Amino acid sequence: MSQEWNIKSRGHVCSVCYKNLVDRAPVVSVLKEIPSGYERLDCHPECWKAFERDWEPFSQWDSVYFAPVKEAKKEPVKKEDAGELLRQLVSLDDPAMKNVVYVLAVMLERAKILVERDSKTLEDSTIRRVYEDRKQGDTFIILDPRLRLDNLAEVQQQVVALLSGTKTLGDVVADEEAFASADEAQPQAD
Numbered sequence: 001m002s003q004e005w006n007i008k009s010r011g012h013v014c015s016v017c018y019k020n021l022v023d024r025a026p027v028v029s030v031l032k033e034i035p036s037g038y039e040r041l042d043c044h045p046e047c048w049k050a051f052e053r054d055w056e057p058f059s060q061w062d063s064v065y066f067a068p069v070k071e072a073k074k075e076p077v078k079k080e081d082a083g084e085l086l087r088q089l090v091s092l093d094d095p096a097m098k099n100v101v102y103v104l105a106v107m108l109e110r111a112k113i114l115v116e117r118d119s120k121t122l123e124d125s126t127i128r129r130v131y132e133d134r135k136q137g138d139t140f141i142i143l144d145p146r147l148r149l150d151n152l153a154e155v156q157q158q159v160v161a162l163l164s165g166t167k168t169l170g171d172v173v174a175d176e177e178a179f180a181s182a183d184e185a186q187p188q189a190d
């Protein structure tokens, strides 16, 4: 599976009975592994309980469903910019950006925008972390690149540069790709 991360939006109807989910009521969210990645199910708890299946979820968690609120966005604060940046990065689906994506997700978790719902070690011993947007309910399935501490500062600088607008996404992608290929190359004499 080449897909290293993924975004899954929370559904607004139950994946089992196809009736609307109830505002502010419990919901069971499930990630199912499929050949192309992951499928997300959001279900009434009672529907999930009664649901007959012959597969085990990759991940499963309980939360509360909030119906979308149509409100005028008044002040786009920095935090939302960071969330939007993560969406862009994840949609980019560029393996060279895995460190930046992961560090940004951790920063958003610390800022209480994302919550970590689960983490799984796959057979190839890589780790996937499942983060959920507290407000919108979208799920991000993110590869934990197990960054070494000496790489962390460099990656954090990239993220901060992106958030402050001193670098564009294109600049950072180019930097990270150069960094990734330098990492793979054999040591060279000058």
Ligand SMILES: [Zn+2]
Residues within 6 Å of the ligand: 014, 015, 016, 017, 018, 019, 043, 044, 047
């Ligand atoms: Zn249902």
